[in-house]
Amino acid sequence: MLFFLFLEVDTTRIIFKGKFLIYVADSNKVILFDSAYVKKGNIQLYSDTIEYFTKMKILKAKRKFKLVIDTSTINGDSLTYLLDEQEGLAFNTKNYIQKGWLNSYELYKLKGDTIYVKNGYFTTCNLDTPHSAFYGTEMLAIRNDMAFIKNIVLRIRGIPVLYAPFWMFPLKENRSSGFLAPNFGFNSIDGRYIRNLAFYWAINNYLDATIYFDIVERQGIRSGINIVYNVYKKFNGNINTNFSNDFVFQGIRRRYSIEGNHNQESYKFRVSSRFSIVSDQSYFQDYAENKNQWLKTETYSYLQISRNFFFGGFSSNFDWTKNLITNQSNSNLPNLVITFNSINLYSFLIAQNLSFNQNIFIDSLGNEYRNLSFDYNFSTSRPLNILNILKISNNFNLPFSIKKISNDSLWRGNLIMNYSSSLSTTIYGRSLFQIWKIQRFYHDITPSIGISYSKSLLNINTDTISSNFNYTYSIINQFSIKINDKKYPIGTLSLGGSYNPKSNFPFSPLSINLVLPKFLNISASFSTSYDYYTKGFSQINGNFNYSQSIFGYNLSASLSIPQNILNFSISGKLTNKWSFSYSTSRDFNLGIFQGQNLSLKRDLHEWTAEISYSSIGIFSTYDFRIYLIAIPEIKITKGLLNLFFPTQ
Numbered sequence: 344m345l346f347f348l349f350l351e352v353d354t355t356r357i358i359f360k361g362k363f364l365i366y367v368a369d370s371n372k373v374i375l376f377d378s379a380y381v382k383k384g385n386i387q388l389y390s391d392t393i394e395y396f397t398k399m400k401i402l403k404a405k406r407k408f409k410l411v412i413d414t415s416t417i418n419g420d421s422l423t424y425l426l427d428e429q430e431g432l433a434f435n436t437k438n439y440i441q442k443g444w445l446n447s448y449e450l451y452k453l454k455g456d457t458i459y460v461k462n463g464y465f466t467t468c469n470l471d472t473p474h475s476a477f478y479g480t481e482m483l484a485i486r487n488d489m490a491f492i493k494n495i496v497l498r499i500r501g502i503p504v505l506y507a508p509f510w511m512f513p514l515k516e517n518r519s520s521g522f523l524a525p526n527f528g529f530n531s532i533d534g535r536y537i538r539n540l541a542f543y544w545a546i547n548n549y550l551d552a553t554i555y556f557d558i559v560e561r562q563g564i565r566s567g568i569n570i571v572y573n574v575y576k577k578f579n580g581n582i583n584t585n586f587s588n589d590f591v592f593q594g595i596r597r598r599y600s601i602e603g604n605h606n607q608e609s610y611k612f613r614v615s616s617r618f619s620i621v622s623d624q625s626y627f628q629d630y631a632e633n634k635n636q637w638l639k640t641e642t643y644s645y646l647q648i649s650r651n652f653f654f655g656g657f658s659s660n661f662d663w664t665k666n667l668i669t670n671q672s673n674s675n676l677p678n679l680v681i682t683f684n685s686i687n688l689y690s691f692l693i694a695q696n697l698s699f700n701q702n703i704f705i706d707s708l709g710n711e712y713r714n715l716s717f718d719y720n721f722s723t724s725r726p727l728n729i730l731n732i733l734k735i736s737n738n739f740n741l742p743f744s745i746k747k748i749s750n751d752s753l754w755r756g757n758l759i760m761n762y763s764s765s766l767s768t769t770i771y772g773r774s775l776f777q778i779w780k781i782q783r784f785y786h787d788i789t790p791s792i793g794i795s796y797s798k799s800l801l802n803i804n805t806d807t808i809s810s811n812f813n814y815t816y817s818i819i820n821q822f823s824i825k826i827n828d829k830k831y832p833i834g835t836l837s838l839g840g841s842y843n844p845k846s847n848f849p850f851s852p853l854s855i856n857l858v859l860p861k862f863l864n865i866s867a868s869f870s871t872s873y874d875y876y877t878k879g880f881s882q883i884n885g886n887f888n889y890s891q892s893i894f895g896y897n898l899s900a901s902l903s904i905p906q907n908i909l910n911f912s913i914s915g916k917l918t919n920k921w922s923f924s925y926s927t928s929r930d931f932n933l934g935i936f937q938g939q940n941l942s943l944k945r946d947l948h949e950w951t952a953e954i955s956y957s958s959i960g961i962f963s964t965y966d967f968r969i970y971l972i973a974i975p976e977i978k979i980t981k982g983l984l985n986l987f988f989p990t991q
Contacts, residue, residue, distance in 0.1 A: 388408060682695075714746065912925065
């Protein structure tokens with residue numbers, strides 16, 4: 344028979360369920376047998392047998408139990424739980440906390456969301472015998488916060504592979520303040536180091552900050568703060584500052600970096616800025632974790648302000664760049680552009696814009712060169728379509744430019760008239776035959792001829808620019824096929840050039856462009872120009888790409904001639920567990936590789952192993968790491984192993 348019992352204790356209802364119930368009056372004990380269940384508030388207990396001591400308000404469960412508190416669940420063999428204190432002791436338990444399972448021989452449920460464990464292990468593998476786990480003599484887990492482990496041993500397939508006297512890792516899923524897990528390691532340049540001794544501070548919903556320290560044996564102490572802010576649809580950005588006291592032969596060298604960006608929209612004004620300022624030219628090589636920054640030699644700041652008005656819009660840019668090697672700097676203070684809305688007047692489309700720029704250049708000796716320029720452009724165009732057969736395009740523009748450069752007291756400029764017109768049509772070709780599964784071939788030809796004319800109308804303190812007249816011509820060939828009543832483009836071949844009757848070499852080089860869109864997983868493009876007079880190709884560029892979805896292969900290559908530079912990359916799966924990627928740039932004229940990147944990745948069930956090698960110029964490095972997929976902060980890196988097995 345199934346029994347139900349409701350008791351009111353301190354205004355909190357306790358619900359009992361079980362197939363059999365015994366009440367022992369002498370000891371004020373209720374015993375539930377077979378599918379026993381007890382509930383009080385947010386606490387639920389399931390077990391084969393449950394004893395409840397009504398005066399002491401103690402629950403005891405035997406022969407397997409499940410304790411549910413809100414959304415947290417603990418499973419085990421036996422339990423003693425104090426209802427009022429919400430504390431308990433359990434044996435042989437398994438419970439899921441954020442990102443993994445915590446198994447223990449002896450578990451203490453403390454007040455709040457804290458669990459203390461003796462002789463247990465944590466794993467992200469849900470098998471009864473996990474592939475890998477972190478064992479510890481003592482553990483303290485705070486739900487949605489941090490886990491702390493004493494005498495931690497990482498075991499893979501039951502084999503101990505790594506030991507540390509103490510470790511911690513985050514269990515947070517949402518933004519919350521707290522300490523972050525540091526990185527320990529060793530390398531031949533820095534010596535022993537502790538990086539990312541950090542505290543994350545979630546100040547409010549819109550602002551957070553991370554304060555961190557790096558302690559490096561051969562460099563010194565580096566401190567920093569990273570501030571991130573984001574107010575939806577108003578402004579966002581981040582500021583990252585670093586300060587360090589480096590150990591050098593002469594003493595201590597103070598170094599710094601300030602980087603960040605800011606984006607804001609207010610009163611219809613859009614503001615965007617970014618900056619990167621460092622103390623010296625070798626800062627990036629010494630501290631940059633991104634290998635692509637090793638060759639970085641510039642520091643900069645940039646600000647853009649823009650707004651749309653009823654007449655058009657404006658944009659104002661302020662930028663400053665300094666080369667840390669040559670000590671040269673260049674700035675635009677400001678570069679102002681005003682664009683007016685286009686006007687459609689009797690089928691003529693009219694557009695106008697003007698700009699002003701002040702450029703300041705300082706050479707390595709400290710000499711300043713200040714240049715001012717003003718530009719205005721008026722343009723109009725009118726396309727015509729005759730019976731959907733002939734397309735005529737007419738364009739007319741008047742650019743005016745005036746400038747004043749350093750060491751010149753005069754303003755110099757000119758007004759030029761440019762006119763161009765073109766006529767084109769398309770001829771459609773269709774095959775009347777079928778080959779295998781190809782139902783039809785298509786060949787569409789678009790020939791075009793045109794003229795262009797330019798003439799100087801006004802010259803201010805400059806020589807007159809001679810007029811120029813050109814004929815232009817081009818032809819575009821588009822090829823397609825039809826398979827199963829579906830049309831597939833297979834290529835486009837474009838040819839074009841110009842003719843100037845006043846030139847000693849009237850024919851310009853013939854441009855040739857071939858584009859093969861993706862078909863049968865292959866795409867390619869080819870471009871070159873042919874000089875009629877030298878009877879040679881002056882420039883050749885080719886691109887090739889192949890992708891295969893089953894194994895995820897992707898291959899791409901590009902070649903430039905006469906520079907003779909080949910860019911090549913390939914990636915894909917070697918097996919179901921192994922994947923790779925490789926990219927390189929080869930200069931055949933110099934006979935060197937400008938850069939190479941190789942990466943191997945292995946799926947280790949709940950872990951991932953990565954091995955990488957990179958070279959940029961004279962710099963090269965290799966690295967590897969093994970990280971837990973569910974908690975990437977838990978990782979074994981080259982630097983960590985070097986700490987225990989140092990190599991010079």
